[in-house]
Amino acid sequence: xxxxxxxxxxxxxxxxxxxxxxxxxxxxxxxxxxxxxxxxxxxxxxxxxxxxxxxxxxxxxxxxxxxxxxxxxxxxxxxxxxxxxxxxxxxxxxxxxxxxxxxxxxxxxxxxxxxxxxxxxxxxxxxxxxxxxxxxxxxxxxxxxxxxxxxxxxxxxxxxxxxxxxxxxxxxxxxxxxxxxxxxxxxxxxxxxxxxxxxxxxxxxxxxxxxxxxxxxxxxxxxxxxxxxxxxxxxxxxxxxxxxxxxxxxxxxxxxxxxxxxxxxxxxxxxxxx
DNA sequence: TCTGGGGTCCTAGGACCC
DNA sequence: TCTGGGGTCCTAGGACCC
Numbered sequence: 001x002x003x004x005x006x007x008x009x010x011x012x013x014x015x016x017x018x019x020x021x022x023x024x025x026x027x028x029x030x031x032x033x034x035x036x037x038x039x040x041x042x043x044x045x046x047x048x049x050x051x052x053x054x055x056x057x058x059x060x061x062x063x064x065x066x067x068x069x070x071x072x073x074x075x076x077x078x079x080x081x082x083x084x085x086x087x088x089x090x091x092x093x094x095x096x097x098x099x100x101x102x103x104x105x106x107x108x109x110x111x112x113x114x115x116x117x118x119x120x121x122x123x124x125x126x127x128x129x130x131x132x133x134x135x136x137x138x139x140x141x142x143x144x145x146x147x148x149x150x151x152x153x154x155x156x157x158x159x160x161x162x163x164x165x166x167x168x169x170x171x172x173x174x175x176x177x178x179x180x181x182x183x184x185x186x187x188x189x190x191x192x193x194x195x196x197x198x199x200x201x202x203x204x205x206x207x208x209x210x211x212x213x214x215x216x217x218x219x220x221x222x223x224x225x226x227x228x229x230x231x232x233x234x235x236x237x238x239x240x241x242x243x244x245x246x247x248x249x250x251x252x253x254x255x256x257x258x259x260x261x262x263x264x265x266x267x268x269x270x271x272x273x274x
Numbered sequence: 275t276c277t278g279g280g281g282t283c284c285t286a287g288g289a290c291c292c
Numbered sequence: 293t294c295t296g297g298g299g300t301c302c303t304a305g306g307a308c309c310c
Contacts, residue, residue, distance in 0.1 A: 112308095112309085116308095117306085118307075226305080226306090227304085229303085
């Protein structure tokens, strides 16, 4: 099951209340961003998935004042596709039996992970609908998209998805970035921005109890080309001084030929502090 | 639409080791 | 010696998600 409401209405407090409601029905709630979540209600004592969905929709309306759209399906893939079919206020159920029929007519872009680029590549192969994708040869998909991605496309086009609902993921990275209203090449301004972003990132690391080994600087110029520079330390750190020095060093090594549109910092290779 | 901010995953290629 | 192959770690960039 998947719930979501229009993101323009989303802010943290609303998001927390939304998630709290879902957790009353099952501990198996997987957040996807602020405004969307998967629930596994196969073991829930609160009724059939459809009943639960209807009740949660009513509660979100009453307690938060927002409409939610929800899809019910035998797996996450089909639940998500179902929820997409009835934005912004519906409830759609896809059952195993009618999955193939429903998928067949949909464009490939409805599939998880198929964006503009992949859609275009598929179209070049003569594939526009999920049904056409389902009848494509696995070998052809693998040679076009690689082993992993080819297999995933092949399975997803058939509505197959075994991925479990996972309530908690360890973060892989955290960071902050800022887009300038007016692009700048003023190094003082950029340094001040970067320092603030580093401070915020380190603040979050300490609050959540993580240290990082890799520090990456992200820069985007006026013409929208993005550059990243990364540096990996011997030992993980959550020290403002260490991370700031690394960030500054990478910034200084960058030859500023165009104005900057965006500055960002991201830390990865995280380790939980005990 | 001239494009916000937070993320994840994948790939290619280089360095280095055995 | 110049001939590898495999594994691991790392960087940089791209595609994608909400």
